[in-house]
Amino acid sequence: MTIAFDYGDGAELFDFSTAAELYSNKGRKFRRQPLGYRRFARAADAIRFAIEEMPAQLLQSACLEVDDVRFDGEGIRRLYESTEYPLVRLAGAPQP
Numbered sequence: 275m276t277i278a279f280d281y282g283d284g285a286e287l288f289d290f291s292t293a294a295e296l297y298s299n300k301g302r303k304f305r306r307q308p309l310g311y312r313r314f315a316r317a318a319d320a321i322r323f324a325i326e327e328m329p330a331q332l333l334q335s336a337c338l339e340v341d342d343v344r345f346d347g348e349g350i351r352r353l354y355e356s357t358e359y360p361l362v363r364l365a366g367a368p369q370p
Contacts, residue, residue: 285321287324
């Protein structure tokens with residue numbers, strides 16, 4: 275069954291593994307920088323950010339929410355690799 279996905283819908287991208295973590299990075303260097311929470315006007319922009327700009331290790335625990343539907347890191351990658359993905363992919367990024 276194919277589900278229609280609207281890349282133009284608003285989207286939220288967050289790291290669901292940090293829900294119970296609370297710390298300050300002021301004045302310190304941490305090996306892992308949490309994604310936290312980001313809101314995007316279009317799901318396509320959130321997907322592009324997750325795949326092309328976010329550190330790869332953060333994608334593993336990232337969660338994309340669009341219209342109350344959540345996508346894990348693998349789901350985000352599948353949306354990016356879809357032939358329906360509307361944005362130009364970064365050179366060297368996976369192509370469908």
